Amino acid sequence: MNVFWLHRKGYLYALRHDTFGHITGVAGPLAWDDLPEADDCEYRTELVPWAEGEIARHAMHRMRPALVS
Numbered sequence: 001m002n003v004f005w006l007h008r009k010g011y012l013y014a015l016r017h018d019t020f021g022h023i024t025g026v027a028g029p030l031a032w033d034d035l036p037e038a039d040d041c042e043y044r045t046e047l048v049p050w051a052e053g054e055i056a057r058h059a060m061h062r063m064r065p066a067l068v069s
Contacts, residue, residue: 014043
C-alpha cells in the first residue's frame with residue numbers, strides 16, 4: 001500500500017507499507033506541481049528509519065485523498 005505523507009516543513013513524501021502497516025520504502029521529497037501516482041514512485045529503504053522517527057515525533061501526517069465528483 002502506498003500513501004502520501006506531508007512533512008511539517010511542507011515537503012511531500014510517498015511511503016510504502018506492507019500488509020502489517022510497517023514502512024518498507026520512502027520516496028521523496030516530491031514536487032507538488034508534478035505529483036506522480038504513488039505506485040510510480042521510486043522507493044528507498046534507507047529513509048525508512050528517518051520516516052518512522054518523524055512520524056513518531058508527529059512531524060509527518062498522512063494525507064487523505066480528496067474526493068472529486
